[in-house]
Amino acid sequence: MSAVLVIFFILAGLAVFGAVALIVQSHPIHSALSLILVMLCLAGLYLLMGAEFVAAVQIIVYGGAVMVLFVFVIMLLNAGEEERTNFSKLASFAGVPLALALAGLIAAAIARSTVHMPAATTGELTSTRELSKLLFSQFVYPFELTSFLILVAILGAIVLAQRERH
Template identity: 40%
Template structure:
């Protein structure tokens, strides 16, 4: 059952990612944004299979909710309609694909060549919000506060950047 679900979610994730990057049917950035949502939902399913229930919820809330609304908002604001097919340089495309393929095969070779983990397989790990929050507020309190300041800086920066005349 779990294996079938893994295959299903992995397929959803990868097909969504392919359609974000290279959609053969449409050059519309809105289509890419929608397929990005599909990818995020697949990833959320993979997180559930990994027992990371809190992360799955965060993935849907933050990525499929907030980040995607931002993307669509900017897409509609800029109103890019003359997104026609331009001719791509075949040499560049081939070289890029070759390089990325080499990197991927190297990484996969490393994964399967690595020694096995010393931990004897996954124990049932309860990773709901409870243990995660306890760890976050006990061991990782300083990074948590730093991240909150980072978010504040981002808010102020976005407001200033979006003003009509940047001096």
């Protein structure tokens, strides 16, 4: 077993562990820390695949900005332990079969899609220069649209979160 495969299994195991911990923990702040673990592991996997720029953006934007926003809101609202309620009758008997159906659907799609796939990833670094050329030539219109989207999101967040004036 090569070293790359060992690193992959360590990172993948940690990511799955973090995702399970997110479900098992009852306190939101613990769930948030588990999610940060998942995101760091995914950044490591991106590096392993050779996507260095995506890995950096993953850590800076997801692990940094978004999760700080989550932790900030958890502390702002003083979110405590989750209370257990059993209001939904539909979920109690339809939940497990539907989850199994979803898992089967995804497994079938993977099995079908990987038949004609190249056997292995190269692991060579995609240059950031190549990525930026693509971003500013072929995808320049969606790129500009995202800046507009961010502007709208900032305005929306401010309008939503401000206290009502009377």
